[in-house]
Amino acid sequence: MINLSKILAAILVLLAIALGVYAWILSRQPPVPAAVATNTANAPVKTQQALTYPIVVAAKSLPAGLAIPADALRVERLTINPVGAFQDVTLATGRVPVLDLAEGTPVIENQLVSGLALRLGEGERAVAIKADEVMGVGNKIQPGDFVDVFITFKSDGKEVDRSQARLLLARKRVLAFGSVSVDALPSKSPDKAAAQQAQRNEQARTAVLAVPVEEVNRLTIGDASGRLMLALRNPTDLSEPDPKLFAELPTALQPSTKAGEPRRAPLEGLDRAQAGLTAADLVTGGKGPGVRPQTAEVHTTAAGAPRASGPARGGLQVEVIRGERSETVSY
Template identity: 70%
Template structure:
C-alpha cells in the first residue's frame, strides 16, 4: 500500500481582535448617552482613545452625531471645563488682575465672595457704594490654570515664576447661577469687581429674603382670566427677563434715579426790562440738582 505523501494544510493565522465599545443605536450630538445605547464588539482595530468598558461612557455627551456601530473615542466626547459646570450654572469669565485676585493667590477650585465697587463722579462721590454681589462662588479657572486638570502654560514651561511674570493673569472664570449672570455682567461694566477668598468650609451666605428682589427689564405677559397664579420668575426665565442698570444700582427704589431732563424755556426779551439778552435757556435736572444753561 502506497504511503500517503500529501502534506497537511497549515491553519490560517486568526486575525487579532479587540473588545471595543460601539454605539448600539444612533447617538445624537449634545445628548447624554444612555447606558443601554452601548455594546462591546470584537473589532480588528484598536483606535486611539477607544473604550473597552461601557460603564465610563454612560452619561457622557458626544460632540458629533454617531451612527450605530461606530466606535466611541475620547476625542468624540465633550471634555474640559464644561463638565465641571453644575446644572443651572454657567461659567462666566471676568477681568482679573493682581489686586482683584487677592494678590494672585486665588486658585481653581477655591470659593470666593464677589464684591462690587461703584464709584460716582466727583460731584456725586457721596453716592458711591460698595456691596457684596455674589457669595461663595466656585473658581473654575484663574489665569492659565483650571479645574479640568489641564496644566497651565507655566507648569509646562518648568519655570512657573518666570512664566507668571511674563503672562499676567487677565481672567477669572466663576461658576455662577444662570439667573445671577445678568447682575455680574452689569456689575463688571458699571464698576470694579473684587474677589474675597474664603475658607471652603465656611458655608455662610446672606439671606436673600432680607432684601427686595430687583424688578426685571422685561415684564411677564399678563395672566389671562382664570389662569392660576404664576410663581416668581427664576432660573432661565428670570435671566431672560433681565435687569436694568438703574434698578441694579439703586436696588429698584422708585424714583431713586432720575435721568437728566432738559427743560427748554424762552428767555425774556431785551425789552421786558430784565436786562437779559433774548434767546433760549435750558434747565438741566440731574437727580436733586438743577443747572440753567443759557444760549
C-alpha cells in the same frame, strides 16, 4: 571455516532483502509529515488574523449634544483597537458626543465633550470677567478656589462720600484664572510642573467663575458698570447671605399676566435670566432713578410750627459707564 563464511553471507543477504522491503513500504506511504508541517507553519498566521478587541460602539444613532443613554451602547469584538476607545459601557454612558455618531461606530474619547463644560453643575454657566493683580487677590487665586464677588460703584461730582460697595455674589467656584483651569490634568513631571507655575506667575487677564444662570445678569452688568473685587474664602466656609432679608430686584422684562389668572410664582433659573436686569435697579436696589424722595430741611418758625424749606440736597448719584457712553443715575 567455509561453513561460517556461508552463514555470514546468508545473514547479510537476508538483511539486505529486509532493508529493501522496508524501503519499498516507506515509498508507498503518502507524504503526511509534509502536510502537517505546512499546517503548523500556517497556524500562527490564522491565529493572528483572528485577534479581536472588545470595543464600545453605538447601538443606534447618537445625535450630537445629547447625553448617551446606557441602552444606546453595546460592546463588540473588533479587529481594530482605536486610540481612546472604551471597553466598558459604563465609562461612556452619560457623555455627550460633539458630532453625530452612526450605529456601529466605535465611541472614541475625542468624539465626546470635554473641558470646562464638564465641570459645571446643573443650572450653572461659566462666565469670564476681567481680572488683574489687585482684583485677583494678588494673583494668588487658583482654579478650584471659592471667592466672594464684591462690587464698588463710584458716585460722580462732589458726592464721592456716598459711593457704595457691597457683596454681589457669594461663594462662587473659580474654574479658570488666567491660563490655568481646573480641567488641566495634574502632572508630576518637573518640566510640566514648572510650566504650570510659570503660568500662575503671569499676569492674569480673565477669571472664569461658575455662576447660576439666574445670577449671570448681576455679574455681567456689575462688570460693565462698576469695579469688581474677588475675595478669597476658605472652601469649608459655607455661609451665604439670607436672601429673605432683602427685597428682590425687579426684572427688565415683566412676565405677562391675564385677567383672572392666579398670581405667578417668582421667576427662577432661565426664566429669570430671560427677564433680565437693568443697571439702575442693580445700583439702587430696585428703586430705580428718581424714585427715592429728596431730603428736606425742617425749620421751626417763631410760632413753633414746622415748615419745609425745600430740597437741600439731591439723592445719591452714580455714574454708569457703558462703553464710550457715560450716564448719571440719580436715586
